[in-house]
Amino acid sequence: MSRSNAAARRGSNVTQMHHARQGIITGEMRHVAERENLEAELIRSEVARGRMIIPANIHHENLEPTGIGIAARCKINANIGNSAVSSNIDAEVKKLRTALRYGSDTVMDLSTGGDIDAIRKAIIAESSVPLGTVPIYQAIESVGKPEDITADNLLDLIEHQALQGVDYVTVHCGVLLEFMPLISGRLTGIVSRGGSLMAQWMLHHKRQNPLYTHYDRLLDICKTHDLTLSLGDGLRPGCLHDASDRAQFAELGILGELTQRAWEQDVQVMIEGPGHVPFDQIAMNVRKQQEVCHEAPFYVLGPLVTDVAPGYDHITSAIGATMAGYAGAALLCYVTPKEHLGLPNEDDVKQGVIAYKIAAHASDVARRRPGARDRDDELSKARYAFDWNRQFELSLDPETARAMHDETLPHDVFKTAEFCSMCGPKFCSMHISREIEDWNAALKSGEAAEPPVPATEGPNLSSRRP
């Protein structure tokens, strides 16, 4: 599809929101409408309203625009990127390909070490989905110590990344100096890397968060390149104990204000959310975000619903993510099995993406989006028809489904066999169901006794106990 490639010019406004508010349906909006099977005008009005974003930096070539918002299907994000401990461009590009192959809707490059610029360039060149970053990671790598960062450093770096084609940036503008005392009493303090770096800077300088004080300059950069802001939750809880506390909600209030200020400049915004939240508090967290942040799209990290399962946090968090998506979150940031333990490898990326495809899809079904259940129904029909190959095709991970089936019944003849190794041939309930179906059909056409005769040896059905 053709994308607007108007050269960025300081002072001009090229954002999707700006066009939407002028009544213009852009190519990006039309593309999103097609992918979502929605009216282009609805997409335009949602983008104008700020309830949907289309992160589409004008410098990101080969982007397939994606809509993120309550009107669209629930989306997922995969984080890749290296750290100082483990660094390799090829490995990151492989992770990107894996994330795209299994259906990630957006990708963030969270590299914190090695040649960050080179990794980002390689990833943008390969990425058909919106790419996000956390610019402060590169800022600190370039200056060495957090306290040496200046507002100019940071803003220059953000513009540098915008020019490279980054579609959205996480900026921790809402971590304010006066919120620091609110983290006393927490079990795990600040767990957002970006949030803690801002905190460290503020404590050293005894000055306010430069991303907050220079927010208008940030908005100028966004307008010029259509860089979308992902307002980071630097004070998100890092464990169940710390969830929904004063620090978290104080920051959320600021993010609501910053959303309005961005919208005044027609800058696209989404809001990042927790993290670690007990299952019963998730819907409340989503409602609160919608209220406080004026329905700007909510981008949640899980949340994990328990802290006791390191090694399985793709599961603990997919549970929370499903609830969040059902409650109205628009973008679910995956968590891999390696979370809290180490940097994810390629297989961890795959496991994370699949767990989150499950969460996003299950929440789309639960929200009763038109057509959301079609693929489930197709797969169920194939299952009932013992069409194993079709079942595999319709699966989120066909290779794994096939391999598990073939573990006990590898031969091709079993691909149409009317049973599997779970029950063996004699017990296959689906097989038996066919006979019942035939009987029901005969009953309808009058070939079978009708109505079914109650057992002579049993109690009279009409006098069944209440």
Add this chain to the structure above:
Amino acid sequence: MSRSNAAARRGSNVTQMHHARQGIITGEMRHVAERENLEAELIRSEVARGRMIIPANIHHENLEPTGIGIAARCKINANIGNSAVSSNIDAEVKKLRTALRYGSDTVMDLSTGGDIDAIRKAIIAESSVPLGTVPIYQAIESVGKPEDITADNLLDLIEHQALQGVDYVTVHCGVLLEFMPLISGRLTGIVSRGGSLMAQWMLHHKRQNPLYTHYDRLLDICKTHDLTLSLGDGLRPGCLHDASDRAQFAELGILGELTQRAWEQDVQVMIEGPGHVPFDQIAMNVRKQQEVCHEAPFYVLGPLVTDVAPGYDHITSAIGATMAGYAGAALLCYVTPKEHLGLPNEDDVKQGVIAYKIAAHASDVARRRPGARDRDDELSKARYAFDWNRQFELSLDPETARAMHDETLPHDVFKTAEFCSMCGPKFCSMHISREIEDWNAALKSGEAAEPPVPATEGPNLSSRRP
């Protein structure tokens, strides 16, 4: 602990419910009270009310009694057992040990092939948790064709299993002949193996379900040995499309009646539930069961919240199970990654148990049971203190957590290192949090500037935009 071992005598009533209703607190109830950290009298009254069961066949030696009901912690069940395609006693005993090692609260032996009796004996001898079976699997194996089963066969076999020490049996008493037409229009018909066998029998004989017509004889066996009934949902949905339909709820109504008839004889009962249910319908299903079945404990199979992820159904179903547990289900039957594809092996059992420990624990936390979050908090403290070994110890699967950490940082020195490979040393937010904590402490003791000084270069905080 000492257990009642009074010899079973036809006509006597040895059930926990019978004792509870006579005001007797049994050793089993006392044991459950200790494990749950609840008053023994509460346990007695819940058992008397039928809202809690303690499946404890008087012939099951070495049983650690377990309470299943809304007042107790949410429990999980692991299914093991072979099929005609795959059969081996040692392999099943290994699966049992794996299920117990990772914390399954009950186990069902669903063997449908090979020497079923020998497998069951071996499993009961090893099992400290309540053991359940589905007797019709053995019945059909012994007679060959479903239609050759007689009520006498089935009841004799149930008594045979009761004498072996089986604690609870799944019986599909609610699959009635007149419900067969209700499955028309389903995508996957009847998916319960036991339910479909009963259906096949009824269609062949044009007579009512013998487990329904001979229900009183079944109750006699239960009274004599304290065999608990798990009233099977033979008409449960096998895909999202079929969820919450007339067939499912017609059967549920019968299960409600059968619950009352069991309670009239002081027989312990739980109710089995679906299966495959969209996320938004799960809480409704639990509420309906509680209402229709008079709050008898609900024993759900997942449910899966999507059909598109064969190979990952431990995840699709753990999501549903968490919601079910939160809504009030008492026992969550695990689903393994191999579901719909083949018979689970030992590792599949492990994956299923861990996913369900997560679901049950997350729902206990969400229900705000006293102390439920303690382990999460301990692990979070260890995480904040960089005590890696303690983190691993507190994990549901310490070996996996340790192995994932050690993949990038294997040396012992990293077990106390103040970072991991995710962020590397410079970016560790937890490390930075410590500095903030120190600053907050200094602030409290008056050593730091107070209150924090707003940035001179930023907007005046008191005039922050609304």
